[in-house]
Amino acid sequence: MTDQPAMLVVSAHAADFVWRASGAIASFVRQGGRAHVVCLTYGEKGESQGLWKQPGMTLETVKERRHEEATAAAAVLGAEIEFLDLGDYPIRATDGLYDTLVATMRRVRPDVILTHPAHDPYNLDHALVHEVVLRARMIAQAAGHDPGTRPIGAPQVFQFEPHQPEQCGFKPDLLLDVTEVFPLKRKAMEAMEGAQGHLVAYYDALGERRGVQARRNGGAGTITHAEAYQRVFPTVAGSLR
Template sequence: MSQSLLVVTAHVGDFAWRCGGAMALHAQRGVPVHLICLSYGENGESNAAWQGHDAVEREAVKQLRRAEAEAAATVLGVSSLDFYDLGDYPMPDSAEAVQRISQTMRRTNPAVVLTHPEHDPSNLDHCRTFDMVLRARMQSMAPGHGRDHIVPPQIMSFEPHQTELCGFKPNILLDITSVWDKKWQAMQSMPTQRNLWAYYERVAMQRGAQAGRRAKSTGQLYGEAYQSIFPTVMSTLVV
Protein backbone atom coordinates (compact mmCIF):
# COMPACT_ATOMS: atom_id res chain seq x y z
CA MET A 1 0.00 0.00 0.00
CA SER A 2 1.34 3.44 -0.92
CA GLN A 3 1.69 5.86 1.96
CA SER A 4 -0.42 8.95 2.49
CA LEU A 5 -0.72 12.15 4.49
CA LEU A 6 -3.27 12.23 7.31
CA VAL A 7 -4.46 15.46 8.93
CA VAL A 8 -6.37 15.43 12.23
CA THR A 9 -7.78 18.74 13.50
CA ALA A 10 -9.91 19.75 16.44
CA HIS A 11 -12.16 22.14 14.48
CA VAL A 12 -13.14 22.40 10.83
CA GLY A 13 -11.21 25.62 10.16
CA ASP A 14 -7.90 24.49 11.60
CA PHE A 15 -6.59 22.63 8.57
CA ALA A 16 -7.00 25.55 6.19
CA TRP A 17 -5.03 27.99 8.33
CA ARG A 18 -2.33 25.72 9.73
CA CYS A 19 -1.47 23.13 7.05
CA GLY A 20 -3.49 23.90 3.90
CA GLY A 21 -0.28 24.44 1.96
CA ALA A 22 1.13 21.03 2.89
CA MET A 23 -2.15 19.39 1.95
CA ALA A 24 -2.32 21.08 -1.46
CA LEU A 25 1.37 20.46 -2.15
CA HIS A 26 1.19 16.73 -1.51
CA ALA A 27 -2.15 16.27 -3.25
CA GLN A 28 -0.68 17.98 -6.31
CA ARG A 29 2.18 15.47 -6.24
CA GLY A 30 -0.21 12.52 -6.18
CA VAL A 31 0.00 11.73 -2.46
CA PRO A 32 -3.41 10.80 -1.02
CA VAL A 33 -4.40 13.36 1.62
CA HIS A 34 -6.92 12.30 4.24
CA LEU A 35 -8.62 14.68 6.67
CA ILE A 36 -10.39 14.13 9.99
CA CYS A 37 -12.18 17.02 11.71
CA LEU A 38 -13.08 16.07 15.27
CA SER A 39 -15.66 18.85 15.66
CA TYR A 40 -17.42 21.50 13.62
CA GLY A 41 -16.19 24.22 15.98
CA GLU A 42 -19.80 25.29 16.34
CA ASN A 43 -19.52 26.56 19.90
CA GLY A 44 -16.24 28.46 20.03
CA GLU A 45 -14.96 28.86 16.47
CA SER A 46 -18.06 30.13 14.67
CA ASN A 47 -18.65 33.56 16.20
CA ALA A 48 -19.75 35.17 12.93
CA ALA A 49 -22.47 32.54 12.47
CA TRP A 50 -24.00 33.38 15.85
CA GLN A 51 -23.76 37.17 15.78
CA GLY A 52 -26.96 39.00 14.97
CA HIS A 53 -29.04 35.82 14.86
CA ASP A 54 -31.08 35.45 18.04
CA ALA A 55 -32.92 32.41 16.77
CA VAL A 56 -30.03 30.60 15.09
CA GLU A 57 -29.88 26.90 15.89
CA ARG A 58 -26.72 24.95 16.64
CA GLU A 59 -27.46 22.39 13.94
CA ALA A 60 -27.62 25.15 11.33
CA VAL A 61 -24.22 26.45 12.43
CA LYS A 62 -22.77 22.95 12.21
CA GLN A 63 -24.10 22.47 8.69
CA LEU A 64 -22.69 25.83 7.65
CA ARG A 65 -19.25 24.95 8.97
CA ARG A 66 -19.41 21.51 7.36
CA ALA A 67 -20.15 23.08 3.96
CA GLU A 68 -17.23 25.49 4.37
CA ALA A 69 -14.87 22.64 5.28
CA GLU A 70 -16.00 20.54 2.34
CA ALA A 71 -15.41 23.45 -0.04
CA ALA A 72 -11.94 24.11 1.38
CA ALA A 73 -11.03 20.42 1.27
CA THR A 74 -12.06 20.22 -2.39
CA VAL A 75 -9.78 23.15 -3.24
CA LEU A 76 -6.85 21.47 -1.49
CA GLY A 77 -7.37 18.13 -3.24
CA VAL A 78 -8.35 16.07 -0.21
CA SER A 79 -8.98 12.39 -0.96
CA SER A 80 -11.25 11.69 2.02
CA LEU A 81 -12.91 13.83 4.67
CA ASP A 82 -14.48 12.56 7.89
CA PHE A 83 -16.38 14.57 10.50
CA TYR A 84 -16.59 13.10 14.03
CA ASP A 85 -18.90 15.77 15.52
CA LEU A 86 -17.49 15.43 19.05
CA GLY A 87 -18.42 18.96 20.07
CA ASP A 88 -16.05 21.71 21.12
CA TYR A 89 -15.24 24.22 23.90
CA PRO A 90 -14.50 21.90 25.56
CA MET A 91 -14.02 18.80 23.43
CA PRO A 92 -14.69 15.58 25.35
CA ASP A 93 -12.21 12.75 25.54
CA SER A 94 -13.41 9.86 23.38
CA ALA A 95 -12.06 6.33 23.35
CA GLU A 96 -14.30 5.68 20.34
CA ALA A 97 -12.66 8.56 18.45
CA VAL A 98 -9.21 7.16 19.27
CA GLN A 99 -10.25 3.82 17.83
CA ARG A 100 -11.68 5.45 14.70
CA ILE A 101 -8.51 7.46 14.12
CA SER A 102 -6.46 4.29 14.62
CA GLN A 103 -8.58 2.42 12.08
CA THR A 104 -8.09 5.26 9.60
CA MET A 105 -4.33 5.05 10.14
CA ARG A 106 -4.42 1.33 9.41
CA ARG A 107 -6.56 1.87 6.33
CA THR A 108 -4.61 4.80 4.85
CA ASN A 109 -1.07 3.93 6.03
CA PRO A 110 0.12 7.52 6.53
CA ALA A 111 3.81 8.36 6.41
CA VAL A 112 3.05 11.53 8.36
CA VAL A 113 0.16 12.72 10.53
CA LEU A 114 -0.28 16.47 10.90
CA THR A 115 -2.05 17.71 14.01
CA HIS A 116 -1.96 20.27 16.82
CA PRO A 117 0.94 20.77 19.24
CA GLU A 118 0.93 19.09 22.62
CA HIS A 119 0.52 22.35 24.53
CA ASP A 120 -1.96 25.13 23.86
CA PRO A 121 -3.28 26.77 27.04
CA SER A 122 -5.56 29.07 25.04
CA ASN A 123 -7.42 26.14 23.45
CA LEU A 124 -7.54 22.84 25.30
CA ASP A 125 -9.41 21.20 22.40
CA HIS A 126 -6.08 21.26 20.55
CA CYS A 127 -4.30 19.52 23.43
CA ARG A 128 -6.97 16.84 23.56
CA THR A 129 -6.65 16.27 19.82
CA PHE A 130 -2.88 15.81 20.10
CA ASP A 131 -3.37 13.30 22.91
CA MET A 132 -5.99 11.30 20.99
CA VAL A 133 -3.78 11.21 17.88
CA LEU A 134 -0.85 9.80 19.85
CA ARG A 135 -3.08 7.20 21.47
CA ALA A 136 -4.45 6.24 18.06
CA ARG A 137 -0.90 5.94 16.69
CA MET A 138 0.02 3.62 19.53
CA GLN A 139 -3.07 1.50 18.88
CA SER A 140 -2.43 1.37 15.13
CA MET A 141 0.99 -0.25 15.64
CA ALA A 142 -0.21 -2.86 18.14
CA PRO A 143 -0.74 -6.35 16.62
CA GLY A 144 -3.12 -7.22 19.44
CA HIS A 145 -5.58 -4.74 17.98
CA GLY A 146 -5.55 -6.43 14.56
CA ARG A 147 -3.29 -8.09 12.04
CA ASP A 148 -3.38 -4.98 9.83
CA HIS A 149 -1.10 -3.07 12.21
CA ILE A 150 1.24 -0.57 10.56
CA VAL A 151 4.65 0.98 11.00
CA PRO A 152 3.92 3.98 13.25
CA PRO A 153 3.87 7.23 11.28
CA GLN A 154 5.79 10.40 12.09
CA ILE A 155 3.68 12.96 13.91
CA MET A 156 4.20 16.61 13.00
CA SER A 157 2.59 19.48 14.84
CA PHE A 158 1.57 22.42 12.70
CA GLU A 159 1.99 25.98 13.89
CA PRO A 160 -0.49 27.12 16.57
CA HIS A 161 -2.12 30.52 16.64
CA GLN A 162 0.14 31.79 19.43
CA THR A 163 3.48 30.00 19.25
CA GLU A 164 4.91 31.71 22.32
CA LEU A 165 2.19 30.22 24.56
CA CYS A 166 2.61 26.69 23.24
CA GLY A 167 6.35 26.05 23.38
CA PHE A 168 6.24 25.47 19.64
CA LYS A 169 9.76 25.08 18.23
CA PRO A 170 9.61 24.37 14.50
CA ASN A 171 12.31 22.21 12.97
CA ILE A 172 10.78 22.08 9.49
CA LEU A 173 9.95 24.99 7.19
CA LEU A 174 7.89 23.93 4.18
CA ASP A 175 7.94 26.06 1.03
CA ILE A 176 4.31 26.38 -0.11
CA THR A 177 4.81 29.18 -2.63
CA SER A 178 3.74 27.02 -5.57
CA VAL A 179 0.37 26.23 -3.94
CA TRP A 180 -0.26 29.44 -2.04
CA ASP A 181 -3.12 30.33 -4.37
CA LYS A 182 -4.88 27.10 -3.36
CA LYS A 183 -4.34 27.70 0.34
CA TRP A 184 -5.63 31.26 0.01
CA GLN A 185 -8.70 30.03 -1.87
CA ALA A 186 -9.30 27.37 0.79
CA MET A 187 -9.09 29.98 3.56
CA GLN A 188 -11.57 32.16 1.70
CA SER A 189 -13.92 29.18 1.56
CA MET A 190 -14.43 29.78 5.29
CA PRO A 191 -16.02 33.24 5.57
CA THR A 192 -17.31 32.40 9.05
CA GLN A 193 -13.72 32.97 10.22
CA ARG A 194 -12.72 35.64 7.72
CA ASN A 195 -11.03 37.53 10.57
CA LEU A 196 -8.19 35.00 10.28
CA TRP A 197 -7.46 35.45 6.57
CA ALA A 198 -5.01 38.34 6.87
CA TYR A 199 -3.43 36.91 10.01
CA TYR A 200 -2.50 33.62 8.38
CA GLU A 201 -1.33 35.34 5.21
CA ARG A 202 1.15 37.25 7.39
CA VAL A 203 2.23 34.02 9.11
CA ALA A 204 2.83 32.37 5.72
CA MET A 205 4.87 35.31 4.46
CA GLN A 206 6.98 35.36 7.63
CA ARG A 207 7.72 31.64 7.41
CA GLY A 208 8.45 32.04 3.70
CA ALA A 209 10.98 34.76 4.47
CA GLN A 210 12.65 32.53 7.05
CA ALA A 211 12.74 29.61 4.61
CA GLY A 212 14.30 31.84 1.97
CA ARG A 213 17.22 32.57 4.27
CA ARG A 214 17.95 28.87 4.77
CA ALA A 215 17.14 27.33 1.40
CA LYS A 216 19.62 26.48 -1.33
CA SER A 217 17.39 28.21 -3.86
CA THR A 218 15.75 31.60 -3.78
CA GLY A 219 12.19 32.71 -4.28
CA GLN A 220 10.42 31.39 -1.19
CA LEU A 221 7.50 33.74 -0.58
CA TYR A 222 5.17 31.62 1.53
CA GLY A 223 5.87 28.88 4.05
CA GLU A 224 4.47 26.75 6.85
CA ALA A 225 6.24 25.65 10.02
CA TYR A 226 6.14 22.20 11.60
CA GLN A 227 7.62 20.46 14.62
CA SER A 228 8.30 16.74 14.32
CA ILE A 229 7.59 14.73 17.46
CA PHE A 230 9.75 11.68 16.82
CA PRO A 231 13.36 11.47 15.54
CA THR A 232 13.93 11.09 11.81
CA VAL A 233 16.18 8.21 10.74
CA MET A 234 18.88 9.30 8.28
CA SER A 235 21.77 7.53 6.58
CA THR A 236 23.73 10.72 5.95
CA LEU A 237 23.93 14.22 7.35
CA VAL A 238 25.23 15.73 4.11
CA VAL A 239 23.08 15.67 0.97
Protein backbone atom coordinates in the same frame (compact mmCIF):
# COMPACT_ATOMS: atom_id res chain seq x y z
CA MET B 1 -3.72 -1.71 -1.63
CA THR B 2 -1.81 1.12 -3.30
CA ASP B 3 1.71 2.51 -3.30
CA GLN B 4 0.33 6.05 -3.37
CA PRO B 5 1.76 8.02 -0.42
CA ALA B 6 -0.84 8.91 2.18
CA MET B 7 -1.20 11.82 4.61
CA LEU B 8 -3.58 11.85 7.58
CA VAL B 9 -4.55 15.21 9.07
CA VAL B 10 -6.40 15.22 12.40
CA SER B 11 -8.06 18.57 13.05
CA ALA B 12 -9.79 19.38 16.32
CA HIS B 13 -12.21 21.77 14.67
CA ALA B 14 -13.44 22.13 11.12
CA ALA B 15 -11.17 25.03 10.15
CA ASP B 16 -7.93 24.22 11.97
CA PHE B 17 -6.48 22.20 9.10
CA VAL B 18 -7.17 25.06 6.68
CA TRP B 19 -5.32 27.80 8.54
CA ARG B 20 -2.41 25.69 9.69
CA ALA B 21 -1.77 22.93 7.15
CA SER B 22 -3.57 23.52 3.86
CA GLY B 23 -0.33 24.39 2.11
CA ALA B 24 1.18 21.06 3.13
CA ILE B 25 -1.98 19.23 2.08
CA ALA B 26 -2.15 20.87 -1.35
CA SER B 27 1.55 20.29 -1.94
CA PHE B 28 1.32 16.62 -0.93
CA VAL B 29 -1.61 16.04 -3.28
CA ARG B 30 0.08 17.90 -6.13
CA GLN B 31 3.10 15.61 -5.72
CA GLY B 32 0.91 12.53 -6.20
CA GLY B 33 -0.11 11.76 -2.63
CA ARG B 34 -3.51 11.21 -1.04
CA ALA B 35 -4.59 13.41 1.86
CA HIS B 36 -7.32 12.40 4.31
CA VAL B 37 -8.61 14.98 6.82
CA VAL B 38 -10.53 14.03 9.96
CA CYS B 39 -12.36 16.88 11.71
CA LEU B 40 -13.28 15.79 15.21
CA THR B 41 -15.80 18.62 15.60
CA TYR B 42 -17.31 21.45 13.59
CA GLY B 43 -16.00 24.04 16.06
CA GLU B 44 -19.63 25.09 16.36
CA LYS B 45 -19.42 26.54 19.87
CA GLY B 46 -16.06 28.21 20.20
CA GLU B 47 -14.72 28.83 16.70
CA SER B 48 -17.67 30.11 14.72
CA GLN B 49 -17.85 33.71 15.90
CA GLY B 50 -18.87 35.11 12.54
CA LEU B 51 -21.85 32.79 12.26
CA TRP B 52 -23.12 33.37 15.80
CA LYS B 53 -23.25 37.12 15.11
CA GLN B 54 -25.92 36.48 12.48
CA PRO B 55 -29.56 36.73 13.65
CA GLY B 56 -31.55 33.57 14.22
CA MET B 57 -28.51 31.30 14.23
CA THR B 58 -28.87 27.85 15.80
CA LEU B 59 -26.37 25.16 16.73
CA GLU B 60 -27.49 22.89 13.90
CA THR B 61 -27.32 25.71 11.36
CA VAL B 62 -23.78 26.56 12.48
CA LYS B 63 -22.79 22.90 12.06
CA GLU B 64 -24.29 22.81 8.58
CA ARG B 65 -22.45 25.96 7.53
CA ARG B 66 -19.17 24.71 8.96
CA HIS B 67 -19.64 21.39 7.18
CA GLU B 68 -20.18 23.24 3.89
CA GLU B 69 -17.17 25.53 4.41
CA ALA B 70 -14.72 22.80 5.39
CA THR B 71 -15.92 20.49 2.62
CA ALA B 72 -15.39 23.26 0.07
CA ALA B 73 -11.91 23.99 1.46
CA ALA B 74 -10.92 20.32 1.30
CA ALA B 75 -12.13 20.11 -2.30
CA VAL B 76 -9.90 23.06 -3.23
CA LEU B 77 -6.92 21.22 -1.75
CA GLY B 78 -7.81 17.88 -3.34
CA ALA B 79 -8.24 16.19 0.05
CA GLU B 80 -10.75 13.65 1.36
CA ILE B 81 -12.56 14.82 4.48
CA GLU B 82 -14.74 13.29 7.20
CA PHE B 83 -16.47 14.78 10.23
CA LEU B 84 -16.92 12.98 13.55
CA ASP B 85 -19.19 15.66 15.09
CA LEU B 86 -18.01 14.98 18.65
CA GLY B 87 -18.97 18.39 20.01
CA ASP B 88 -16.39 21.02 20.94
CA TYR B 89 -15.58 23.12 23.99
CA PRO B 90 -14.80 20.63 25.34
CA ILE B 91 -13.77 17.70 23.17
CA ARG B 92 -13.77 14.50 25.23
CA ALA B 93 -11.44 11.56 24.61
CA THR B 94 -13.81 8.59 24.57
CA ASP B 95 -13.20 4.94 23.78
CA GLY B 96 -15.26 5.46 20.65
CA LEU B 97 -12.96 8.23 19.48
CA TYR B 98 -9.89 6.04 19.91
CA ASP B 99 -11.57 3.17 18.08
CA THR B 100 -12.48 5.45 15.19
CA LEU B 101 -9.04 7.01 14.85
CA VAL B 102 -7.22 3.68 15.12
CA ALA B 103 -9.47 2.20 12.45
CA THR B 104 -8.88 5.25 10.25
CA MET B 105 -5.13 4.99 10.65
CA ARG B 106 -5.15 1.32 9.69
CA ARG B 107 -7.38 2.06 6.71
CA VAL B 108 -5.54 5.15 5.43
CA ARG B 109 -2.08 3.77 6.35
CA PRO B 110 -0.49 7.22 6.50
CA ASP B 111 3.14 7.85 5.70
CA VAL B 112 2.84 11.08 7.67
CA ILE B 113 0.38 12.48 10.23
CA LEU B 114 -0.32 16.18 10.82
CA THR B 115 -2.04 17.47 13.95
CA HIS B 116 -1.96 20.03 16.74
CA PRO B 117 1.00 20.75 19.03
CA ALA B 118 1.26 19.27 22.51
CA HIS B 119 0.60 22.54 24.35
CA ASP B 120 -1.93 25.30 23.76
CA PRO B 121 -3.12 27.14 26.87
CA TYR B 122 -5.58 29.15 24.76
CA ASN B 123 -7.35 26.08 23.42
CA LEU B 124 -7.14 22.90 25.45
CA ASP B 125 -9.15 21.07 22.80
CA HIS B 126 -6.09 21.37 20.55
CA ALA B 127 -3.71 19.96 23.17
CA LEU B 128 -6.08 17.10 23.93
CA VAL B 129 -6.25 16.13 20.26
CA HIS B 130 -2.45 15.97 20.13
CA GLU B 131 -2.43 13.39 22.93
CA VAL B 132 -5.33 11.47 21.40
CA VAL B 133 -3.53 11.23 18.06
CA LEU B 134 -0.33 9.92 19.64
CA ARG B 135 -2.25 7.34 21.68
CA ALA B 136 -4.23 6.25 18.62
CA ARG B 137 -0.99 5.92 16.65
CA MET B 138 0.45 3.77 19.44
CA ILE B 139 -2.61 1.51 19.46
CA ALA B 140 -2.67 1.29 15.66
CA GLN B 141 0.92 -0.02 15.78
CA ALA B 142 0.08 -2.80 18.26
CA ALA B 143 -0.10 -6.27 16.70
CA GLY B 144 -2.45 -7.48 19.44
CA HIS B 145 -5.08 -4.82 18.77
CA ASP B 146 -7.80 -6.09 16.42
CA PRO B 147 -5.64 -8.83 14.85
CA GLY B 148 -7.95 -8.94 11.87
CA THR B 149 -6.48 -5.65 10.61
CA ARG B 150 -2.87 -4.87 9.83
CA PRO B 151 -0.82 -2.65 12.20
CA ILE B 152 0.63 0.54 10.79
CA GLY B 153 4.33 1.36 10.72
CA ALA B 154 5.87 4.43 12.32
CA PRO B 155 4.62 7.52 10.47
CA GLN B 156 6.22 10.78 11.51
CA VAL B 157 3.87 13.15 13.33
CA PHE B 158 4.21 16.82 12.44
CA GLN B 159 2.74 19.43 14.76
CA PHE B 160 1.38 22.36 12.80
CA GLU B 161 1.75 25.92 13.98
CA PRO B 162 -0.63 27.15 16.70
CA HIS B 163 -2.16 30.61 16.63
CA GLN B 164 0.21 32.00 19.29
CA PRO B 165 3.33 29.83 19.04
CA GLU B 166 5.36 31.67 21.68
CA GLN B 167 2.81 30.72 24.34
CA CYS B 168 2.69 27.09 23.21
CA GLY B 169 6.38 26.19 23.31
CA PHE B 170 6.27 25.67 19.55
CA LYS B 171 9.78 25.45 18.07
CA PRO B 172 9.59 24.59 14.36
CA ASP B 173 12.23 22.32 12.91
CA LEU B 174 10.77 22.31 9.39
CA LEU B 175 9.87 25.26 7.20
CA LEU B 176 7.86 23.84 4.31
CA ASP B 177 7.94 25.74 1.02
CA VAL B 178 4.31 26.18 -0.08
CA THR B 179 4.92 28.97 -2.58
CA GLU B 180 3.46 27.17 -5.59
CA VAL B 181 0.31 26.07 -3.79
CA PHE B 182 -0.32 29.18 -1.72
CA PRO B 183 -3.03 30.39 -4.12
CA LEU B 184 -4.89 27.17 -3.28
CA LYS B 185 -4.35 27.78 0.43
CA ARG B 186 -5.72 31.28 0.11
CA LYS B 187 -8.78 29.99 -1.76
CA ALA B 188 -9.32 27.34 0.92
CA MET B 189 -9.04 29.97 3.65
CA GLU B 190 -11.54 32.18 1.85
CA ALA B 191 -14.00 29.26 1.95
CA MET B 192 -13.99 29.62 5.76
CA GLU B 193 -14.83 33.33 5.79
CA GLY B 194 -18.39 32.87 7.03
CA ALA B 195 -17.31 31.68 10.46
CA GLN B 196 -13.78 33.03 10.87
CA GLY B 197 -13.13 35.51 8.10
CA HIS B 198 -10.92 37.62 10.35
CA LEU B 199 -8.22 34.92 10.22
CA VAL B 200 -7.65 35.01 6.46
CA ALA B 201 -5.41 38.09 6.54
CA TYR B 202 -3.58 36.79 9.63
CA TYR B 203 -2.57 33.49 8.03
CA ASP B 204 -1.87 35.13 4.70
CA ALA B 205 0.70 37.35 6.45
CA LEU B 206 2.04 34.43 8.51
CA GLY B 207 2.75 32.52 5.31
CA GLU B 208 4.83 35.44 4.06
CA ARG B 209 6.77 35.73 7.33
CA ARG B 210 7.57 32.02 7.35
CA GLY B 211 8.61 32.37 3.71
CA VAL B 212 11.16 35.02 4.69
CA GLN B 213 12.48 32.73 7.42
CA ALA B 214 12.71 29.83 4.96
CA ARG B 215 14.93 31.91 2.66
CA ARG B 216 17.09 33.03 5.58
CA ASN B 217 17.55 29.40 6.62
CA GLY B 218 19.04 28.31 3.32
CA GLY B 219 15.92 27.94 1.20
CA ALA B 220 15.69 28.99 -2.40
CA GLY B 221 15.43 32.67 -3.17
CA THR B 222 12.17 31.97 -4.98
CA ILE B 223 10.34 31.00 -1.78
CA THR B 224 7.64 33.52 -0.91
CA HIS B 225 5.42 31.49 1.45
CA ALA B 226 6.03 28.67 3.92
CA GLU B 227 4.39 26.78 6.77
CA ALA B 228 6.12 25.84 10.03
CA TYR B 229 6.09 22.36 11.57
CA GLN B 230 7.65 20.62 14.56
CA ARG B 231 8.41 16.90 14.46
CA VAL B 232 7.44 14.64 17.35
CA PHE B 233 9.90 11.82 16.57
CA PRO B 234 13.52 11.74 15.34
CA THR B 235 14.21 11.69 11.64
CA VAL B 236 16.38 8.82 10.39
CA ALA B 237 19.01 9.62 7.74
CA GLY B 238 22.08 8.04 6.19
CA SER B 239 24.18 11.20 6.34
CA LEU B 240 24.19 14.72 7.76
CA ARG B 241 23.84 16.33 4.32
